[in-house]
Amino acid sequence: MSRLATDFYQRTDVEQVAKELLGTFLCTHFDDQLTIGKIVETEAYRGPDDKACHAYNHRRTKRTEVMYWHGGHAYVYLIYGIHHLFNVVTAGIDQAHAVLIRAVEPIEGIPTMLERRGQSQLLPKLTAGPGTLSKALGISTLYTGQNMLLPDSPIWLEQGESPIEEQDIIASPRVGIGYAEEWVEVPWRFRIRGSKWTSRAK
DNA sequence: CGAATGATCGGCT
DNA sequence: GCCGATCATTCGA
Numbered sequence: 001m002s003r004l005a006t007d008f009y010q011r012t013d014v015e016q017v018a019k020e021l022l023g024t025f026l027c028t029h030f031d032d033q034l035t036i037g038k039i040v041e042t043e044a045y046r047g048p049d050d051k052a053c054h055a056y057n058h059r060r061t062k063r064t065e066v067m068y069w070h071g072g073h074a075y076v077y078l079i080y081g082i083h084h085l086f087n088v089v090t091a092g093i094d095q096a097h098a099v100l101i102r103a104v105e106p107i108e109g110i111p112t113m114l115e116r117r118g119q120s121q122l123l124p125k126l127t128a129g130p131g132t133l134s135k136a137l138g139i140s141t142l143y144t145g146q147n148m149l150l151p152d153s154p155i156w157l158e159q160g161e162s163p164i165e166e167q168d169i170i171a172s173p174r175v176g177i178g179y180a181e182e183w184v185e186v187p188w189r190f191r192i193r194g195s196k197w198t199s200r201a202k
Numbered sequence: 203c204g205a206a207t208g209a210t211c212g213g214c215t
Numbered sequence: 216g217c218c219g220a221t222c223a224t225t226c227g228a
Binding site: 061077 | 220221222223224225
C-alpha cells in the first residue's frame with residue numbers, strides 16, 4: 001500500500017476528490033492500536049459558494065480555520081455535543097474545501113473498533129455514519145489540524161486496491177443540511193454501489 | 203454574557 | 216418514526 005500524497009489532496013475539484021476517496025483506506029494508530037477502514041461513503045463541501053459548507057461566504061472562525069489550510073489536513077469538529085466528524089481538507093491554501101467521511105468498511109483492528117464502540121458483533125452499524133466511524137477509529141477533535149502528509153501522522157490515508165469505477169458510484173443529496181436552501185438537493189454524497197457498509201440511503 | 207443550534211445516533215414507542 | 220442527549224461554537228446584545 002502507499003500513502004495518498006500532496007497531488008491527490010490539493011486538487012481544486014472537491015467533488016472529484018470525494019469520489020476518488022471511495023475505496024481508499026483510512027488508517028489510525030492511537031494507543032498502540034492500528035485500525036483501518038475502507039472508505040465507502042463521502043460528502044463534498046465546497047467553500048465559499050456552497051451554503052452547506054462551514055466556510056460558506058468566506059466565513060472564517062477559529063473552528064473553520066483548518067479548512068483554509070492546504071489539502072491533506074484533517075478537519076475534525078464536534079456536533080450535537082456528542083459526535084466527532086472527520087473531514088479531509090482538499091485544494092490549496094485559502095480554498096476552504098473538504099470531504100466528510102461518512103462510512104467505512106472495517107478492515108484491520110476490528111476487536112479494537114468493537115471495544116471502542118461497546119459492541120460485540122461485527123455489523124454495519126459499527127462504522128456506518130460519520131460519528132460512529134470516528135469513534136471506532138479513535139478519532140476526536142484533538143486531531144483537528146493534523147497534517148496527514150507528515151510521515152509520522154497518527155492518521156493517514158492509503159491508496160485503494162483499484163479505483164472505483166464511475167458506474168459503481170451512487171450520488172445522492174447530502175444529509176442534515178436542511179438550512180442550505182438551493183444546495184439541499186445537490187448530489188454530493190457518494191457511496192460505493194452494493195456496499196453493505198454505508199449508512200442508509202436518503 | 204446569554205441563547206440558540208448543529209454535516210448525528212440510538213433508544214424507545 | 217420520533218425524540219432527547221449534550222456541549223463547543225457562533226452570533227448578537
